[in-house]
Amino acid sequence: MQARVFVTLKPxxxxxxxxxxxxxxxxxxxxxxxxxxxxxxxxLDIDAATADEARRLASEAADxxxxxxxxxxxxxxxxx
Amino acid sequence: xxxxxxxxxxxxxxxDTYHVAKEVLGQDAELVWHKDRSLGRADVVxxxxxxxxxxxxxxxxxxxxxxxxxEVSTFAAAGGPVLxxxxxxxVLLEAGLLPGAMLRNRSLKFxxxxxxxxxxxxDTPFTLACRPGxxxxxxxxxxxxxxxxxxxxxxxxERNRQVIFRYVSADGEVTDDANPNGSVNNIAGICNxxxxxxxxxxxxxxxxxxxxxxxxxxxxxxxxxxxxxESFNEDTFTTMTASSTVFNK
Numbered sequence: 001m002q003a004r005v006f007v008t009l010k011p012x013x014x015x016x017x018x019x020x021x022x023x024x025x026x027x028x029x030x031x032x033x034x035x036x037x038x039x040x041x042x043x044l045d046i047d048a049a050t051a052d053e054a055r056r057l058a059s060e061a062a063d064x065x066x067x068x069x070x071x072x073x074x075x076x077x078x079x080x
Numbered sequence: 081x082x083x084x085x086x087x088x089x090x091x092x093x094x095x096d097t098y099h100v101a102k103e104v105l106g107q108d109a110e111l112v113w114h115k116d117r118s119l120g121r122a123d124v125v126x127x128x129x130x131x132x133x134x135x136x137x138x139x140x141x142x143x144x145x146x147x148x149x150x151e152v153s154t155f156a157a158a159g160g161p162v163l164x165x166x167x168x169x170x171v172l173l174e175a176g177l178l179p180g181a182m183l184r185n186r187s188l189k190f191x192x193x194x195x196x197x198x199x200x201x202x203d204t205p206f207t208l209a210c211r212p213g214x215x216x217x218x219x220x221x222x223x224x225x226x227x228x229x230x231x232x233x234x235x236x237x238e239r240n241r242q243v244i245f246r247y248v249s250a251d252g253e254v255t256d257d258a259n260p261n262g263s264v265n266n267i268a269g270i271c272n273x274x275x276x277x278x279x280x281x282x283x284x285x286x287x288x289x290x291x292x293x294x295x296x297x298x299x300x301x302x303x304x305x306x307x308x309x310e311s312f313n314e315d316t317f318t319t320m321t322a323s324s325t326v327f328n329k
Contacts, residue, residue, distance in 0.1 A: 009183075013228060016186050016262075065145075068138055068174065070181035071228055 001048045003058035004077040007067045008039035042066055051078045081308040083109040084122030086152070086168075088143045093129035093165065097285045101126075104288050105301055114146035123312075124161045124205070124304050125152055127168025129221070129283055139182055139224045140170035149175055161205035161307060162277045163300075166222055169269070169279030178272055178279050179237070180229035186262030190223040194293065195260055197268045197282050198248040201241050204271050205307035206278045206300050215252050216245075216296040218287040220260055225281040227263035227270075234264050245269030245280050 009015045015037050022036040044061065048054035055078045062074045083101040087094045094111060101109035110120055114132075119125060132143035143149070149171075156162045156177055164172040172178045185191060196217055199210040210216075229237070237243055245268040249258045259266045261281070269280025284297030 012230075013183065014186070014262075016184055016188055016226075020188055065137070065141065068141070068181050070173075070179075070230075071183060 001046045001051060001054035002079050003044040003046055003054050004079070005042040005044065005058055005062050005066055006039060006075045006077075007042070007062070007072050008037050008074070009071055010073050013071050039072075040066075051080065054078045081107050081123040081305060082121060083107055083304075084112045084119045084125045085109060086114060086125065086127050086148055087111050088114045088130065088132035088146060088167075088171075090132045090134055091128050091130035091167070093167075093283065093285060096283075097126050097128045097165070100285050100288045100297075100301055104298070105305065107305070112148060114143065114148050117147050117151060119148070119151050119155055122155070122160075123308060124163070125155055127152070127162070127164040127171050128285070129166035129168060132167055132171060135167075135224075138174065139167060140172075140174035143167075143171045144175040153177065156272075156274075156277050159274065159276050161304065163206050163304075164277075164279035165283055165285060166220075166225075166281055169281055170224065172277065172279045177277050178270055179233050180227055180270070182224045183226040183228050183262070184224055185222070185226050185260070190221075191225070191260045192219070192221040193260070194219045194287075195282070196248050196250055196252070196258065197245045197280070198252055198254075199299070200243050200246055201271075203241075204244055204275050204278050204303075206303050207244060208310075209303040209306040210299045213252065214299060215248060215250075216282070216284070216287075216299060217294045218282045218284050218297050219293075220282050221286075222261070222281055225261040225263065227261075227267045227281075229264065237267075237270055238265070240273060242271050242273070242275075243267055243269075244271050244278055245282065 018036040018038040199214040284300040287294035287297035
């Protein structure tokens with residue numbers, strides 16, 4: 001099973017990197033890009049029997065290590 | 081007093097801190113490897129600056145799982161004084177020994193310069209010898225020092241007087257210009273509720289001798305000695321600090 005974990009800063013947390021990337025895109029002429037949020041992406045190759053089991057493990061890993069709950073939230077996608 | 085200075089792979093201010101404890105203050109000091117499971121008979125623990133584990137994932141995120149951190153937590157829970165400097169502060173945040181988190185500096189630049197930090201509270205082991213409102217001219221060197229916590233956490237920190245250091249102008253004013261990284265309320269350092277664990281982004285250990293541009297950081301280290309004198313048996317302590325160059329001056 002493969003779990004993909006997307007970690008991003010919470011909406012309430014200012015993202016100076018994302019803002020700078022957005023400004024660069026505006027400089028390039030992409031005026032329609034309203035905002036950019038930068039995050040982290042993890043691919044976990046998990047030895048699990050079911051998608052639920054893989055998701056549970058990935059979620060635990062995200063809670064304990066991959067994200068910092070003070071500033072970040074995450075989303076998980078599982079594929080076999 | 082005995083200082084234990086934790087060394088993570090990537091720590092780079094460990095020897096500066098050791099030098100101050102051992103040579104400048106004349107105290108007993110020991111470097112403790114992060115995989116060790118004992119702090120020896122340390123009276124004070126310092127997590128030094130640097131880039132533990134290359135700052136991979138997040139600053140301090142991997143270091144918090146080092147075996148020695150279990151000992152540091154136990155030591156702190158028993159009331160032992162723990163100081164986290166720069167990366168050490170980031171490790172304390174990730175370990176949950178202090179509240180909040182660090183974001184990238186708002187300028188996105190790594191800032192390495194002398195600035196001014198004001199001592200907000202003097203009832204911690206690391207500010208006991210400071211004057212209230214004392215302004216320390218000490219350096220910073222970090223890319224992720226933008227202190228953040230939810231508004232209710234910030235309110236609680238302010239209410240409980242847990243903000244220990246704040247970035248200020250040379251004349252002691254809290255201004256946005258004096259804020260090098262975007263930290264909420266110009267916060268440069270905080271303590272836990274028990275007030276024995278302190279973290280700060282500036283580097284007092286890099287400013288303990290005039291030869292390096294400032295000796296203001298000594299206020300932090302002298303505080304530890306004062307704390308020790310007030311906490312331990314006076315006679316024992318006098319013997320322990322007999323070789324201290326600070327007291328002999």
